[in-house]
Amino acid sequence: MGSTNLNEHEILAALIQSDDELPCEDTDSEEADHQSEDEVQSDTEEGFVDEIQEEQPTPSGSNILEEQSNTEQPVSTSAFRRIVALQQRTVRGRNKYCWSTSKPTRRGRVSAVNVVQRGPSRVCRNIYDPVICFNMFFTDAIIMEIVRWTNAEISLKRRASMTGATFRDIDEDEIRALFGILVMTAVRKDNHMSTDELFDRYSSMLYVSVNDKHCLH
Structure with a gap:
């Protein structure tokens, strides 16, 4: 016992x-666990810090513009360097076309035929009627001048031809009607059509109601 x-x-x-x-x-195991956890956390934190340090900040708008200007600058300089200054005055291409290497110098005055006169823009500023605006450009003096020389040409045709009834004198109304036909063909995009197609009674009565097709012959 x-x-x-x-x-x-x-x-x-x-x-x-x-x-x-x-x-x-x-306690020893807990301390060891705490130490291992601390080591793990410190390792992950250091890795996280390293990742943050490795990330680059996004550039702002001014930085982007500066980078674009820096990248575009050598392009412009390289494009400027590509301009070749030739000593000869002309260069002939493969298709035998002659090119001038310099701007031609103008000598003398411009011919009066090539000078474009300004129309009555100030007078037509407050006019909205299309007929009045048209008469501002084609005045009665211009219409009378056209009628005068058109009748002179018709008289020559009348002497050379036996059919005098076809070549009769015209007046101002017929000239204005002719202008209206020409303007309408441009508006309707019919200016590529022949007179037989324009004055065909089976297609449209628009031009036939204005005048006969013989007025254009």
């Missing part, structure tokens, strides 16, 4: 001693 009691006491003492040692091991 004594040996058994001794054994029980030894067992109890061993159990108590093991219980006392267990919290120390737990």
Whole structure:
């Protein structure tokens, strides 16, 4: 019995001693776990910091414009360098066309035929009627001048031809009607059509109602 009691006491003492040692091991394991967690966090934080440092900030609008200007500058200079100054005055191409290497110098005055006179723009500023605006450009004096020389040409045709009834003199109304036909063909995009097509009674009565097709022959 004594040996058994001794054994029980030894067992109890061993159990108590093991219980006392267990919290120390737990604390050591907890400290080790904390250290491992700290090491893991520090490693991840350092990696995160490294990633943040590696990321480059996005450029602002001014930086983009400066970069574009810097990139476009060598292009313009290279394009400027491509301009070749030739010593000869003319260069002939493969198709035998002659090109001038310099701007021609104008000598003398421009011919009066090539001078475009300004129309009555100030007078027509407050006019909205199309007929009045048209009469501002083609005045009665211009119409009379056209009638005069047209009748002179008709008289020559009348002498050379036996059919004098066809070549009769015209007046101002016929000239204005002719101008109206020409303007209408441009508006309707019929200026590519022949007189037979314009004055065809089966296609349109617009031009036939103005005049006969013989007025254009």
